[in-house]
Amino acid sequence: MALEHAILVSLLEQPGSGYELARRFDRSIGRFWTATHQQIYRVLRRMEADGWIAAEPVAQDGRPDKKVYSAAEAGRVALAGWLREPVEPETVRHELAVKIRAAAFDDPAALISEVERHRDGHAALLSRYLHGEQRDFPDLTSLDTRQELQHVVLRGGIEYERMTLAWLEDVLATLRRLAADTRRP
Amino acid sequence: MALEHAILVSLLEQPGSGYELARRFDRSIGRFWTATHQQIYRVLRRMEADGWIAAEPVAQDGRPDKKVYSAAEAGRVALAGWLREPVEPETVRHELAVKIRAAAFDDPAALISEVERHRDGHAALLSRYLHGEQRDFPDLTSLDTRQELQHVVLRGGIEYERMTLAWLEDVLATLRRLAADTRRP
DNA sequence: ATTGCCTATGCAACTCGTTGCATAGCAGGA
DNA sequence: TCCTGCTATGCAACGAGTTGCATAGGCAAT
Numbered sequence: 001m002a003l004e005h006a007i008l009v010s011l012l013e014q015p016g017s018g019y020e021l022a023r024r025f026d027r028s029i030g031r032f033w034t035a036t037h038q039q040i041y042r043v044l045r046r047m048e049a050d051g052w053i054a055a056e057p058v059a060q061d062g063r064p065d066k067k068v069y070s071a072a073e074a075g076r077v078a079l080a081g082w083l084r085e086p087v088e089p090e091t092v093r094h095e096l097a098v099k100i101r102a103a104a105f106d107d108p109a110a111l112i113s114e115v116e117r118h119r120d121g122h123a124a125l126l127s128r129y130l131h132g133e134q135r136d137f138p139d140l141t142s143l144d145t146r147q148e149l150q151h152v153v154l155r156g157g158i159e160y161e162r163m164t165l166a167w168l169e170d171v172l173a174t175l176r177r178l179a180a181d182t183r184r185p
Numbered sequence: 186m187a188l189e190h191a192i193l194v195s196l197l198e199q200p201g202s203g204y205e206l207a208r209r210f211d212r213s214i215g216r217f218w219t220a221t222h223q224q225i226y227r228v229l230r231r232m233e234a235d236g237w238i239a240a241e242p243v244a245q246d247g248r249p250d251k252k253v254y255s256a257a258e259a260g261r262v263a264l265a266g267w268l269r270e271p272v273e274p275e276t277v278r279h280e281l282a283v284k285i286r287a288a289a290f291d292d293p294a295a296l297i298s299e300v301e302r303h304r305d306g307h308a309a310l311l312s313r314y315l316h317g318e319q320r321d322f323p324d325l326t327s328l329d330t331r332q333e334l335q336h337v338v339l340r341g342g343i344e345y346e347r348m349t350l351a352w353l354e355d356v357l358a359t360l361r362r363l364a365a366d367t368r369r370p
Numbered sequence: 371a372t373t374g375c376c377t378a379t380g381c382a383a384c385t386c387g388t389t390g391c392a393t394a395g396c397a398g399g400a
Numbered sequence: 401t402c403c404t405g406c407t408a409t410g411c412a413a414c415g416a417g418t419t420g421c422a423t424a425g426g427c428a429a430t
Contacts, residue, residue, distance in 0.1 A: 005287060012290045017408075018408080020408095036387075036389090038387080041409065042410095063407050064407060065409095083291050083299075087284075090279075093275075097218075098194060098217060102193070110269055114268075114271060149285050156352045156355075163344050167341045177333075178330055178334075223417080249378045249425070251377085
């Protein structure tokens with residue numbers, strides 16, 4: 001399980017409440033790790049009990065109080081240990097690939113609009129990444145270690161989206177060709 | 186949940202026992218959907234109860250009896266319905282990306298061997314895909330619908346591995362540069 | 371002879387992840 | 401004024417996924 005570790009990284013980069021973490025997981029962190037607020041609150045309580053993080057209650061006016069968490073030394077040590085462990089067979093769940101192969105037993109044309117939706121979603125994400133890159137890394141010649149590492153992860157996201165986009169166009173061309181073939185074979 | 190649907194696709198392509206399905210999920214299907222034998226047996230029982238698949242006991246000599254499942258009409262209909270539903274935000278779990286960002290709070294050099302391991306794994310997988318392509322699709326000019334769709338999914342796998350490989354080399358170069366910088370800044 | 375691996379299925383216990391709902395005050399628009 | 405939405409945290413129930421173990425015969429190598 002790496003949710004603890006993803007939370008630790010996020011808290012090391014910037015302390016925050018459970019709610020704030022949930023929003024980060026909807027944005028930047030969510031690029032490579034997703035989590036709902038339920039998961040996050042549960043894990044935060046466990047991590048606090050284990051001494052990995054420390055909580056400080058913060059009163060706010062006009063809105064509910066919050067608990068701001070920050071990474072503790074024990075958490076940083078646990079993270080360093082995890083870094084040195086070999087990991088994961090990376091479980092894959094690619095629903096669209098299942099659908100494409102399933103289309104052989106139904107109508108390939110029925111999938112076209114669904115694939116177009118995915119393509120548009122990936123195109124939008126790529127454009128968000130590229131804008132985010134320009135905003136957060138305007139000068140690529142002077143980055144510190146943290147920024148270098150954030151940027152190489154972002155480059156991975158960008159390349160992934162580019163590749164996915166090209167593949168989805170390939171899928172669409174294939175589906176359209178098959179649909180035309182079955183209409184007048 | 187798409188495990189049912191992945192199993193249906195596999196059984197439509199070729200009937201088989203739970204054990205055989207489990208092995209397929211370790212090989213080709215496992216490229217885009219993973220599952221253990223436990224999950225598979227449980228889901229098979231439910232699908233049989235729902236009338237999506239039919240089971241036929243097959244006696245074998247020299248080894249235990251098996252139950253060979255095949256997709257039923259109700260299953261095919263369910264699969265066609267699922268094809269037409271919009272789906273999934275595709276939950277992402279990219280442990281290596283978490284590790285890379287975590288390295289900013291520890292020693293970037295500690296990650297190098299881990300990333301090299303991943304790179305080697307992806308290189309081996311790419312080579313398996315390319316050999317599988319040559320074996321299963323020797324003549325790309327005469328494919329039926331099913332093969333066309335299988336091949337476009339395989340192309341996706343190949344492009345994914347190529348992209349990942351290039352990115353991991355980028356990650357390695359970045360980590361090595363950062364490691365050199367911190368040794369003599 | 372024993373050990374280990376392969377086929378084949380399954381139970382039990384557990385953890386992880388998701389969904390629906392609840393509370394509660396404040397802000398902004400129809 | 402009412403409705404919607406945001407901040408902020410949490411409970412309860414369920415479903416999905418993992419891990420360890422069990423059975424049981426056959427095969428091959430040590």
